[in-house]
Amino acid sequence: MTLKIGVIGTGAIGREHIKRITNNLSGGKIVAVTDVNQESAKSAVEQFSLDAAIYPDDKALVADANVDAVLVTSWGPAHEQSVLAAIEAGKYVFCEKPLATTAEGCMRIVEAEMKHGKRLVQVGFMRRYDSGYVQLKEAIDSNYIGEPLMIRCVHRNPEVGDNYTTDMEINDTLVHEIDVLHWLINDDYKFVQVAFPKKTKRAAAHLQDPQLITLETNSGIIITAEVFVNCKYGYDIQCEVIGEEGVAYLPEFSGIATRKEAKFGTSILMDWKQRFIAAYDKELQDFMDSIKNTGEPNGPTSWDGYIAAVTADACVKSQQTGEKELVVLADKPDFYKN
Ligand code: NAI
Ligand code: NAD
Ligand code: ISE
Numbered sequence: 592m593t594l595k596i597g598v599i600g601t602g603a604i605g606r607e608h609i610k611r612i613t614n615n616l617s618g619g620k621i622v623a624v625t626d627v628n629q630e631s632a633k634s635a636v637e638q639f640s641l642d643a644a645i646y647p648d649d650k651a652l653v654a655d656a657n658v659d660a661v662l663v664t665s666w667g668p669a670h671e672q673s674v675l676a677a678i679e680a681g682k683y684v685f686c687e688k689p690l691a692t693t694a695e696g697c698m699r700i701v702e703a704e705m706k707h708g709k710r711l712v713q714v715g716f717m718r719r720y721d722s723g724y725v726q727l728k729e730a731i732d733s734n735y736i737g738e739p740l741m742i743r744c745v746h747r748n749p750e751v752g753d754n755y756t757t758d759m760e761i762n763d764t765l766v767h768e769i770d771v772l773h774w775l776i777n778d779d780y781k782f783v784q785v786a787f788p789k790k791t792k793r794a795a796a797h798l799q800d801p802q803l804i805t806l807e808t809n810s811g812i813i814i815t816a817e818v819f820v821n822c823k824y825g826y827d828i829q830c831e832v833i834g835e836e837g838v839a840y841l842p843e844f845s846g847i848a849t850r851k852e853a854k855f856g857t858s859i860l861m862d863w864k865q866r867f868i869a870a871y872d873k874e875l876q877d878f879m880d881s882i883k884n885t886g887e888p889n890g891p892t893s894w895d896g897y898i899a900a901v902t903a904d905a906c907v908k909s910q911q912t913g914e915k916e917l918v919v920l921a922d923k924p925d926f927y928k929n
Contacts, residue, residue, distance in 0.1 A: 594683075594879050597623035597658040599649045599673045600665030601635035604687060607864055608662055611872055613639050618879040619660075625652045627665070649673040653680050660882070663687060667762065671696040678703045678711055683888060685878050687715040688766055690896025694904050697897035698921070704893050705926045713878050713888035714896040718771040720873035723842040727832060728775050736834030739776050742814040744768055745829035747822040749861055750793070757799045760818045761785070761906040765804055768816050768830075769902045770895060775832070778808040780902050780918045785909040793821040804906060805915075825859035826866050894927035 596612060596619050598605055605626075612619045621639070625646040626632040632645050646652040649669075653661060653676045660683035663673045671691035677684040678700070690712075691697045704712055718724050730736055746764055755763070773779055786803045794800035801819035808814070830841035844866055848857045860866050874890055881889035898920060905916040 592618070592883055594619045594882060595622040595657055595659045596620065596662055597625070597646075597652045597655060597660070598635075598662045598664060599625055599652060600663065600669070600687075601626045601631045602664065602666075603864075605662070605664035606635055606638065607871065608664060608875060609635060609639050609641070612662075612875060613641070615872060616876050616879065618883060619875070623652050623655050623658050625649060627669075650676055653677050653682060658682060660685065660878075667692050671700065674700050674712060675703055678707055681707065682711065683878075683882055684712045685715065685875065685888070686712060686896070688770070688896070689762055689900060689903070690714050690893060691900060692762065694897060694900040697893065697900045701893045701897055701924070701927075705924060710887040710892065712893045712896075713874075713890040714770075714892070714899075715874065716767065716770040716774075716891040716895060716899075717867050717870040717874045718767055719774055719870075719891060720877065721867060721870040724771055724775065724830075727830065727839055727841055730839040731775060731832060731834070735837065736832060736839050737836030739812055739832050739834050741812065741833040742772060742776075743829075743831045743833070744772070744814065744816045745827060746816065746818050747825070747827040748820040748863070749823055749825055751798075751820045753795055755795075755798065755820065757797070757802075757910060758907045760800065760802045760820060761804070761903045761910070764818050764820060765816060765906065766899050766903055768814075769806075769899045769906075770891065772806070772814055772830075773808075773898060774891075774895075776808065776812060778810050778812060779898065779920060780806050780905075781809050782807040782915050782917060783902065783905045783909055784915040785906055786913075787910075791819070791821050793823060799910070802910075806902070825861055826863055827859060828866060892927050894923060897921075 623644045624632045661677040663686040784805045804816045806814040832839045846858045905918045909916040
């Protein structure tokens with residue numbers, strides 16, 4: 592069975608996903624596209640020589656009987672409407688993060704999915720498919736480093752555009768750590784606090800960069816996460832889990848090492864597209880395979896999207912108050928318990 596996919600949002604990651612589904616993965620075919628910028632939708636069809644219908648908006652695309660599943664890769668504030676339309680039509684959805692930009696929006700999606708009666712939605716938290724994070728999880732789950740006590744992580748981008756704002760350091764960037772870390776340690780967040788260190792001269796006037804976020808879990812694990820999106824030198828993701836019996840590190844992205852002109856070195860990537868390329872492949876392959884084999888997607892759920900949104904909201908509140916803020920989650924419905 593080939594899963595026939597409609598794409599909503601043919602920008603940067605929309606095209607990356609179209610390319611991998613069309614050229615690298617098996618079991619899926621792009622049959623429809625839309626973008627608020629219709630020229631972008633047309634040019635994506637041309638760029639990848641797709642045999643795909645071009646629709647004026649998400650509703651028309653979702654209504655196409657030929658579309659089995661929807662890939663939502665528009666900008667964050669547009670996600671909720673497209674995901675709800677797909678659930679209403681009983682279609683599968685792979686939605687890039689964030690699931691919705693508010694906790695209330697995520698809850699509306701959770702409720703719509705539960706009303707539908709089976710899982711339809713997978714959220715694009717691809718780090719859970721990255722082999723480095725999978726190895727870290729194995730080290731924790733097998734008790735190799737004992738009880739985790741603290742985690743230190745770093746999320747650095749070389750630069751961002753002018754439309755990137757202070758809250759996006761949380762909603763757009765830290766959101767990956769928010770998701771992958773609670774999965775890694777199987778714990779939920781209780782308190783968060785955001786501090787603003789000295790600002791880099793490279794950040795736009797309106798942007799507070801870097802930021803230092805502290806997350807405290809129910810069991811008392813303390814996580815410190817640095818987000819620095821104008822670090823200039825590269826795309827750098829680090830994670831160190833300090834346990835009672837030892838310490839585990841996320842592997843560095845491996846490239847060749849060189850010795851030249853009295854220096855020994857390896858390169859650092861510049862682009863998120865490359866750093867998690869294998870994880871993006873795996874998450875989408877898993878989405879298509881699990882629908883084919885079990886009738887439901889298997890990856891991060893709408894509930895994971897909700898947890899990320901509630902935690903991000905508390906961080907954004909702390910950006911404004913400077914205080915430690917409580918993370919208040921609703922009780923997890925049985926529907927999302929494995
Ligand atoms: P982008 O700005 O390159 O592309 C977004 C596209 O969506 C644009 O073509 C825009 O015209 C279109 N669009 C916006 N609103 C729309 C609507 N209502 N209906 C249809 N099309 C609409 O953005 P980019 O970088 O591709 O990001 C898209 C999404 O992917 C974001 O949610 C972002 O957070 C996520 N993302 C995830 C990454 C990951 O590592 N998982 C990496 C990069 C982006
Ligand atoms: P982008 O701006 O390059 O592309 C977004 C596209 O969506 C644009 O073409 C825009 O015209 C279109 N669009 C916006 N609103 C729309 C709507 N209502 N209907 C249809 N099209 C609409 O952005 P991007 O970098 O591709 O990011 C897109 C999404 O992917 C974001 O949610 C982002 O957070 C996510 N993202 C995830 C990762 C990741 O590592 N998982 C990386 C990058 C982006
Ligand atoms: C982008 O949207 C992503 O998801 C990338 O993974 C992240 O590193 C970047 O900061 C975001 O803007």
